[in-house]
Amino acid sequence: MTAQPSGYHRRVAAQKRTAIVEAATKLFLDSGYDGTSLARIAEAAGVSRATLFKQFATKxxxxxxxVTEYWKVDDEEAPLPEPGDLRAGLETIARRYVDLLTQPGMAALFRIVIAEVPRFPELGETQFKLGKMPYFESVRRYLEAANDAGTARLDDAEMAATQFLGMISNYVFWPRMLLARWEPDDSAITNAVDQAVLTMLARYGTQADPRPR
Structure with missing residues (x-):
């Protein structure tokens, strides 16, 4: 019979895993994917190579x-909004998306992927499948629920989700890829979110919104 690890050992393993991920994130952002070795990561994290390989067999x-950590949304703390109020639901989703895209390091992570994809195409697949797609799917599911609830009328929830997230990311995120000083203030971001929500309501909403615009 194999002994199960104690609570103490599980906590130590979790702490080491966190240290490795944090060290790797900094090194990847500073030196790029190809320029960072597992040996450097182990040294920066203060763990042995054996410990690193036990947690992560490959770079x-x-x-x-x-990528999973950057895009993580706690479903218990931030469940999908109820579909009964389309405007409130879209506003909640939009704010969460802004928070994800503007967190420190997200733009740099995308730059790494874009730069390294010709040599390491799996990085692009990882960013897409483990990062963007799970969040996109949550938005698509919300829009389908709104359609079923009668607060939205749409034939293609996937296209509607693409349109909504695109309106937000095209203002708050993608200019950062080329403009180093692109830092819109809170009021500008709020306006971009409001305009995206109003566009979705005008295109897909089924109920008159009593609140002032």
Missing amino acids: AALFEAI
Whole structure:
């Protein structure tokens, strides 16, 4: 019979895993994917190479963990909004999306992927499948629920989700890829969110919104 690890050992393993992910994130952002070795990551995290390999067998697996961490949304703390109020639901989703896209390091993570994809196409697949797609799917599911509830009328929830998230990211995120000083203030971001929500309501909403615009 194999002994199960104690609570103490599980906590220590979790702490080491966190240290490895944090060290790898900083090194990837500073030196790029190809320019960062697992040996450097182990040294920066203060763990042995054996410990690192026990947690992450490859650099690709470690990068997957970083992407998942950046895009993680706690479903218990931030469940999908109820579909009964389309405007409130879209506003909640939009604010969460802004928070994800503007967190420190997200733009740099995308730059790494874009720069390294010709040599490491799996990085792009990781960013898409483990990062963007799970969040996109949550928005698509919300719009389908709104359609079923009668607060939205749409034939293609996937296209509607693409339109909504695109309106937001095209203002708050993608200019950062080329403009180093692109930092819209809170009021500008709020306006971009409001305009995206109003556009969705005008296109897909089924109920008159009593609140002032």
